[in-house]
Amino acid sequence: MKVNKAQRLIQLIMLVNERRKFTIQELADECGVSRRTMIRDLTELSELGVPLYSQPGAHGGYRVLREKVLPPISFTEPEAMALFFACQSLQNYKSLPFDDEVNTALQKFMHYMTADRKAAIQRMQESLVFWIPPHDLDLPCLRDLLEAALEQQTVHIVYEAKERSERDILPLGVYTVNGLWYCRAYCGVAKYMRVFRVDRVKTCLPAADNNLTYNIASEEANIRHWVMQMEDRDLVELVVELTPEGVRRCQSEIWLSQSIEVHEDGSGVIDTHISESYLNWAAHFFLGFGLEAHVRQPVALRGQIGRLLQELSNQYRS
Known part of the structure; x- marks a missing residue:
């Protein structure tokens, strides 16, 4: 059955996207058109923005550059608004x-939205907000880390935490929690899986040696599965007594708001669980509450807060 030109161009977009390299004659034979027609079609695709690159020579041909173009997709207006x-x-x-x-x-x-849909979007923007805590942090390596995870490529990073260090890592993926970005990766220095704060990765370049490997179960390699199961690993009980002001401050924290039991006088108590890997962060967090929060459990967290208080006292001792 003969297809019209528009259908043929859509078919052609899908064909060239599927292939790393092709010749004019190969596509002409597959689409059932002459070589001359195929040359015209490829010229039109190029004018439409499909990034075609020609390679001359006996073994040359065409290829599509990395940014491939999808064929036209029809959306209903509600679908377009949802996206x-x-x-x-x-x-x-x-x-x-x-x-x-x-x-x-x-x-x-x-x-491409109609005027009434644009007006509806404007009204919805005024009535619907997706809020995350703002962080004024630069993330120069976020995209590089994600691409390294997708390509399973070892990268060499400069990482600034308490001290500046350099290391080779094999990223498995990136995720975001409360506005902060993290990268889970196998660390060539530590020889085990680690989670890196992406804003602390200052440079990220392909490693000189791309042979860094780590044998892990498929469900552990799946970053989405790992994040969803994060709350079930290495948990300790967290019990914190709060004044009314402490309750108000904790209610604005997404990770705590559903774990607060509020008393009649406005005070309350947090009774939940927290991963041991977050205890150092929690020590600084609750220390900032001063007398508005009293950590009861875990003992390790109380100890860390006590040490921070001692260091603070020493710093300001005359």
Whole structure:
């Protein structure tokens, strides 16, 4: 059956996206058209923005550059609005692995929306907010770490925590919690899996040796599965007594708000569980509450707060 030109071009976009390399004659034979027609079709694809690259010579041909173009996709207006607000939910992040792409996608959706739908989106933007805690942190290596995880490539990083260090890591993936980005990776120095704060990764380059490997179970390698199960590992009981002011402050914290039992006088108590790996962070967090919070459990957290208080006292001792 003979297809019209528009159908043929859509078919052609899908064909060239599937292949790393192809010749004009191969595509002409597959689409059932002449070589001359195929040359015209490829020229039109190029004019439409499909990034084609020609390689001359006996073994040459065409290939599509990395940024492949999808064929036209039809959306209903409610579907388009849903995708628009899915992108909008990311707007409070200072950095994303695909900042520019989110903005251009939103611009394309808005360009093709009818006037009444644009007005509806404007009204919804005023009534619906996806809020995350703002962090003014630079993430120069976020996209590089994600691409290294996708390509299973070892990278060499400069990492600044308490001290500046350099190491080779094999990233498994990135995730975000409360506006902060993290990278889970196998560390060539520590020889075990570690979680790195992405804002502390200052440089990220392909490693000189790409042979860093780590044998892990498939469910452990799946970063989404690992994050979803994070709350079930290495947990200790967290019990904190709060004054009314302490309750108000903790209610604004996403990770604590559902774990507070509020008493009639406005005071309350936190009774939940926390991963041992977060105890150092929790010590600094609750220390900032002063007399508004009294940590009862775990003992290890009480000890860390006590040591921080001693260090603080020494710092300001005359």
